[in-house]
Amino acid sequence: MWKKTAMFWLAAGLVLGACGSTAEEAGTSSTEQTANANDAQTTDNATENGESQTTQDPNSQAEETDSANSGENTDSKAEKDATAENEETSAEKADDSSEDSAAASEEIAIEYHMNANYDIVPNEGTDVPKKVVLLTFDDGPKEADMINSLIDTLDKHDAKAIFFVNGYRVKANPDLLKLIHDRGGIIGNHSYDHIILKKESDAEIKKQMEDTQAIVEETIGEAPHFFRPPNGAGNDYTRVVAAENNMLHMNWSVGSLDWVNQNDSQAVIDNVFDQLHSGSNILMHELPWTVEALDDLLTQLEAKGYSFVDPRAIDTTKQP
Numbered sequence: 012m013w014k015k016t017a018m019f020w021l022a023a024g025l026v027l028g029a030c031g032s033t034a035e036e037a038g039t040s041s042t043e044q045t046a047n048a049n050d051a052q053t054t055d056n057a058t059e060n061g062e063s064q065t066t067q068d069p070n071s072q073a074e075e076t077d078s079a080n081s082g083e084n085t086d087s088k089a090e091k092d093a094t095a096e097n098e099e100t101s102a103e104k105a106d107d108s109s110e111d112s113a114a115a116s117e118e119i120a121i122e123y124h125m126n127a128n129y130d131i132v133p134n135e136g137t138d139v140p141k142k143v144v145l146l147t148f149d150d151g152p153k154e155a156d157m158i159n160s161l162i163d164t165l166d167k168h169d170a171k172a173i174f175f176v177n178g179y180r181v182k183a184n185p186d187l188l189k190l191i192h193d194r195g196g197i198i199g200n201h202s203y204d205h206i207i208l209k210k211e212s213d214a215e216i217k218k219q220m221e222d223t224q225a226i227v228e229e230t231i232g233e234a235p236h237f238f239r240p241p242n243g244a245g246n247d248y249t250r251v252v253a254a255e256n257n258m259l260h261m262n263w264s265v266g267s268l269d270w271v272n273q274n275d276s277q278a279v280i281d282n283v284f285d286q287l288h289s290g291s292n293i294l295m296h297e298l299p300w301t302v303e304a305l306d307d308l309l310t311q312l313e314a315k316g317y318s319f320v321d322p323r324a325i326d327t328t329k330q331p
């Protein structure tokens with residue numbers, strides 16, 4: 012029964028995956044034309060740091076290269092996971108999920124909030140490190156190998172991260188979302204189709220955001236508490252819908268530029284260090300060179316005295 016369902020999702024995913032990338036390309040090119048129009052976002056840190064500079068969607072280049080195979084190479088994996096899942100739900104004893112159950116029972120105090128620059132800062136009256144960074148990975152879930160490697164590295168450094176996912180990718184690969192969740196990744200909402208939301212009608216914006224909430228909740232049993240609009244291109248209404256759905260609406264304050272400097276893991280590290288400051292909200296993507304860079308990046312951040320804020324310690328009700 013699970014197997015059958017998984018096969019259905021995979022088939023649906025292949026179709027949707029194709030549609031998704033078309034939508035994305037269309038969205039990207041039209042953003043370029045309107046990037047500097049009366050848009051509050053252009054004054055954001057986010058656009059200064061990254062995306063509009065290159066007039067390039069942070070994901071489009073990268074996604075084009077891997078969206079094609081993201082549906083197929085997980086085929087056998089999906090079935091395997093699906094079988095494992097039945098046992099896990101009752102006992103939650105599988106190797107990877109033992110950590111998850113430990114994390115679930117762990118009480119995480121809310122000691123940080125996000126400021127208007129998208130930096131993560133200590134709440135007043137708390138005695139927690141100010142010199143922290145928030146790690147985020149956008150545009151997945153794509154491939155089990157990349158996800159496992161990212162989380163192996165995070166585990167090695169005792170770090171947690173937000174994985175901002177697209178609904179269409181979750182639909183294509185629900186097992187990959189479960190993998191992130193079971194291994195302790197925090198899931199964020201990055202819209203369904205990775206389109207430029209501020210150009211869409213309110214009804215479409217709501218659908219993009221809430222359909223993603225729904226599919227994530229269906230898949231892992233809980234809906235995200237973080238929202239990041241594709242390209243940092245949100246508007247007043249994305250903020251309203253985020254609040255209605257109990258999500259903290261964020262862009263980022265440090266762009267790794269991993270969508271620009273492709274195949275260059277050293278550049279990912281250099282770009283972060285060029286912009287690094289206390290509370291840095293670091294934008295990265297599920298991309299091979301970022302996967303490769305992560306261990307060195309985290310080691311060097313620690314060497315400079317930074318620690319990694321647990322996303323669950325951030326007050327998601329406090330919208331700046």
Ligand SMILES: [Zn+2]
Pocket residue numbers: 069070149150201205241242
């Ligand atoms: Zn994105």
